[in-house]
Amino acid sequence: MLLGEASRNIVATKQRSLLALLGIVIGTASVIAMLNVGSIMHNAVLEQFRAMGTNVINIRQRYATDEDDPARNQLDLGLARALGPALPQLIQVAPFDSASAQLRAGAETQNVRLTGATEALQGLLRVRLAAGRWVSELDGVELQGVVGSEVASNYAAQTNQPLEVGDRVGLDGYTMTVAGILEPYPRGGGVSPISPNRTIFLPIKALQRFDADNQLEGILARVHPQADHQELARTIETWVEERAPGLPVEVNSAEQLLANMEQQSRMFTIMLGAIGSIALIVGGVGIMNIMLVSVTERRKEIGIRLAIGARNADIRRQFLVEAVMLCLLGGVIGAALGTGVAIAFAHFTGNPFVAAPMAVLLGVSVSTLTGIAFGYYPALQASRLDPIIALRSE
Amino acid sequence: MSAAQPLVSLQDVHRSYRVGPTDVHVLRGVQLEIHRGELASLMGASGSGKSTLMNIIGMLERPSSGDFFFEGRDVLQLAPDALAHYRNQQIGFVFQTFHLLPRLTALDNVGLPLLYQDVSKREMRRRAREILGRVGMGDRVDHRPNELSGGQRQRVAIARALVGNPSVVLADEPTGALDSSVGREIMDLFHELNGEGVTVVIITHDPAIARECPRQLVIRDGVVAGPEQVPA
Ligand SMILES: Nc1ncnc2c1ncn2[C@@H]1O[C@H](COP(=O)(O)OP(=O)(O)OP(=O)(O)O)[C@@H](O)[C@H]1O
Ligand SMILES: [Mg+2]
Numbered sequence: 001m002l003l004g005e006a007s008r009n010i011v012a013t014k015q016r017s018l019l020a021l022l023g024i025v026i027g028t029a030s031v032i033a034m035l036n037v038g039s040i041m042h043n044a045v046l047e048q049f050r051a052m053g054t055n056v057i058n059i060r061q062r063y064a065t066d067e068d069d070p071a072r073n074q075l076d077l078g079l080a081r082a083l084g085p086a087l088p089q090l091i092q093v094a095p096f097d098s099a100s101a102q103l104r105a106g107a108e109t110q111n112v113r114l115t116g117a118t119e120a121l122q123g124l125l126r127v128r129l130a131a132g133r134w135v136s137e138l139d140g141v142e143l144q145g146v147v148g149s150e151v152a153s154n155y156a157a158q159t160n161q162p163l164e165v166g167d168r169v170g171l172d173g174y175t176m177t178v179a180g181i182l183e184p185y186p187r188g189g190g191v192s193p194i195s196p197n198r199t200i201f202l203p204i205k206a207l208q209r210f211d212a213d214n215q216l217e218g219i220l221a222r223v224h225p226q227a228d229h230q231e232l233a234r235t236i237e238t239w240v241e242e243r244a245p246g247l248p249v250e251v252n253s254a255e256q257l258l259a260n261m262e263q264q265s266r267m268f269t270i271m272l273g274a275i276g277s278i279a280l281i282v283g284g285v286g287i288m289n290i291m292l293v294s295v296t297e298r299r300k301e302i303g304i305r306l307a308i309g310a311r312n313a314d315i316r317r318q319f320l321v322e323a324v325m326l327c328l329l330g331g332v333i334g335a336a337l338g339t340g341v342a343i344a345f346a347h348f349t350g351n352p353f354v355a356a357p358m359a360v361l362l363g364v365s366v367s368t369l370t371g372i373a374f375g376y377y378p379a380l381q382a383s384r385l386d387p388i389i390a391l392r393s394e
Numbered sequence: 395m396s397a398a399q400p401l402v403s404l405q406d407v408h409r410s411y412r413v414g415p416t417d418v419h420v421l422r423g424v425q426l427e428i429h430r431g432e433l434a435s436l437m438g439a440s441g442s443g444k445s446t447l448m449n450i451i452g453m454l455e456r457p458s459s460g461d462f463f464f465e466g467r468d469v470l471q472l473a474p475d476a477l478a479h480y481r482n483q484q485i486g487f488v489f490q491t492f493h494l495l496p497r498l499t500a501l502d503n504v505g506l507p508l509l510y511q512d513v514s515k516r517e518m519r520r521r522a523r524e525i526l527g528r529v530g531m532g533d534r535v536d537h538r539p540n541e542l543s544g545g546q547r548q549r550v551a552i553a554r555a556l557v558g559n560p561s562v563v564l565a566d567e568p569t570g571a572l573d574s575s576v577g578r579e580i581m582d583l584f585h586e587l588n589g590e591g592v593t594v595v596i597i598t599h600d601p602a603i604a605r606e607c608p609r610q611l612v613i614r615d616g617v618v619a620g621p622e623q624v625p626a
Binding site for chain 2: 005008009300301303304305306307308309310311312313314387388391
């Protein structure tokens with residue numbers, strides 16, 4: 001009866017109600033979008049590191065050193081080989097280099113990334129072989145290639161036959177033997193610039209045919225789980241400076257990347273939270289306003305109810321229920337809208353939508369609380385009306 | 395002192411309103427007893443304080459001074475919630491302009507007093523329907539007030555006053571807004587209810603209506619007088 005009447009009164013004043021609801025809708029939508037976007041971002045960040053783990057760093061040269069300087073230092077294999085033994089915090093060190101080439105497939109070709117790899121890179125990237133083997137030290141400068149899953153499937157589509165281990169394929173002017181084929185690799189490589197699916201891995205010395213200089217693309221290293229990444233980065237920089245003065249290196253750690261990403265998503269969360277709170281306050285004031293108008297307009301009704309035995313608390317409850325129902329209505333619409341925004345966000349950023357489990361619950365309780373907070377004063381006003389004056393008013 | 399305890403007992407009741415700098419002294423020492431089963435009329439010039447007196451008896455308004463006992467209970471000592479409870483259980487109001495809630499059907503209007511009691515919705519509807527039948531409105535339960543004539547609205551309002559089985563029905567000019575034939579029907583209804591034992595007090599400006607009540611009260615100069623002053 002109480003709920004039925006409250007909804008009837010809301011329907012009877014729908015234009016005004018809808019206007020006041022707008023603030024609640026926007027407020028709740030922001031809160032829900034905020035929570036969902038937070039959870040989408042969080043998941044995206046975790047996804048980035050799922051494949052490789054978070055205890056990986058990448059060391060790279062910031063810019064090329066002067067070629068004309070005979071004494072110049074650069075990030076090369078020699079440096080990479082010395083790094084592991086020098087720093088015990090590094091469990092695994094994998095230098096890599098890269099180039100690009102055309103892979104011939106029948107009459108067609110495809111552009112592929114080439115990554116020069118050592119044996120250690122497989123364990124660092126945690127790539128898995130669908131067939132064949134990984135590159136080996138013993139391959140030397142031979143063109144033995146490990147083919148990424150997308151490259152292999154593109155090749156199969158172009159030639160109408162699957163790529164198999166032992167196949168010999170044309171790579172620019174050379175002929176490469178397929179040593180292995182990789183399983184599809186999960187999206188996101190954390191700090192690694194390598195996308196295994198679109199890459200052919202070659203022995204690092206064989207890559208020299210496509211990329212003549214000695215400068216490496218980078219050195220990936222797995223770090224001891226207890227190591228402090230920031231401190232380690234400084235240690236590496238000092239070590240490089242001692243061994244190869246003037247070599248500009250940069251150490252990217254997963255932890256640092258994670259922190260950056262989290263900060264970005266936190267900024268976004270704070271912004272939406274601020275919009276949400278402001279909208280909720282504006283909406284709440286709107287609700288308060290229409291409830292006060294409603295109390296004034298319905299003075300006679302209040303007088304009648306008091307005359308037939310309603311207690312002050314009954315009147316208060318009636319108007320409070322109405323305010324809360326209004327806000328809840330706004331909350332439900334806002335929850336739908338906010339979820340829609342989050343789904344759109346997930347779509348445009350290319351991340352999977354992950355619903356924040358508490359979002360809808362929180363959105364609904366936030367709108368309910370707004371209703372109670374801003375509906376209480378008008379309800380109190382209603383319950384304090386003098387029944388005689390209320391009855392005499394028309 | 396009479397043997398039976400009076401239902402309503404007012405002693406030296408004063409009521410004044412502050413209007414600007416002056417006090418308007420409306421009731422100046424009202425002495426009044428109403429017993430169970432009575433049918434009384436209350437007359438008086440416009441502004442003489444009839445509605446004020448009615449609102450005091452109905453516990454909507456407090457006297458400025460004096461005593462008010464209801465079935466021997468000192469009403470003026472009751473807390474607001476207890477007063478609401480009394481209004482709900484003991485008093486049935488009928489107003490000149492009906493005072494029905496426009497958005498509710500006749501059935502829900504009549505059931506309203508039961509909303510403030512521990513009565514299930516089903517029971518509420520059952521009793522409202524029964525009372526509506528008793529006042530001759532059994533075939534109009536789902537109508538809203540604006541779909542009813544004045545006389546029909548007043549019947550619904552009387553049904554609402556009766557639904558909680560009150561000790562006394564207070565009617566403030568119940569026929570004032572109705573034409574005379576419809577007013578006649580409403581008066582017949584009050585007589586009928588009184589015949590069934592309901593105590594009724596009717597405020598009226600119509601001497602004919604006043605005269606058909608067994609007890610006739612007149613308010614003049616702020617006090618209630620007996621029947622001898624009723625104009626012929
Ligand atoms: N809240 C109030 N404030 C000031 N004066 C009031 C108030 N209520 C009533 N009065 C005054 O008290 C007097 C009595 O009012 P009341 O309504 O009781 O008269 P009444 O006998 O019912 O008149 P009517 O026959 O016109 O209904 C009037 O002069 C009125 O102006
Ligand atoms: Mg009056």
